[in-house]
Amino acid sequence: MTFRTSFQSAHDALQGIAGPDGLDVRTxxxxxxxxxxxxxHGVGTPSEASTELTPRPHVLERKMGRELVVTAVSxxxxxxxxxxxxxxxxxxxxxxTGPNAGDYALADISxxxxxxxxxxxxxxxxxxxxxxx
Numbered sequence: 001m002t003f004r005t006s007f008q009s010a011h012d013a014l015q016g017i018a019g020p021d022g023l024d025v026r027t028x029x030x031x032x033x034x035x036x037x038x039x040x041h042g043v044g045t046p047s048e049a050s051t052e053l054t055p056r057p058h059v060l061e062r063k064m065g066r067e068l069v070v071t072a073v074s075x076x077x078x079x080x081x082x083x084x085x086x087x088x089x090x091x092x093x094x095x096x097t098g099p100n101a102g103d104y105a106l107a108d109i110s111x112x113x114x115x116x117x118x119x120x121x122x123x124x125x126x127x128x129x130x131x132x133x
Contacts (some may be wrong), residue, residue, distance in 0.1 A: 028098035043104040
């Protein structure tokens with residue numbers, strides 16, 4: 001066990017004290033959502049697979065809610081989970097529930113720190129989905 005993994009376990013345990021059953025100060029939940037469409041241009045009903053970022057990251061609102069900075073994202077989550085490789089019929093979005101509820105697109109990811117990652121998200125304003133391809 002390395003110092004990093006030992007410290008990460010202690011950090012997560014301390015952060016869990018103020019968890020959802022107690023005095024949770026992090027009221028936003030953040031999910032990585034991959035939508036898969038049956039055909040190009042979002043025709044049909046998409047299926048979704050989502051992964052919640054745990055422990056809950058800290059969400060900072062910027063530009064009147066059109067941009068979010070998500071900090072303290074666990075370094076235990078691989079970058080491939082935060083920014084997966086998509087096929088031509090898939091779309092990546094981040095879904096936030098809580099005070100900053102909405103769907104967001106990943107604009108930037110910082111993996112500079114040894115213990116946590118930082119995400120920059122932009123609000124998705126369009127009504128129709130845009131699968132890649």
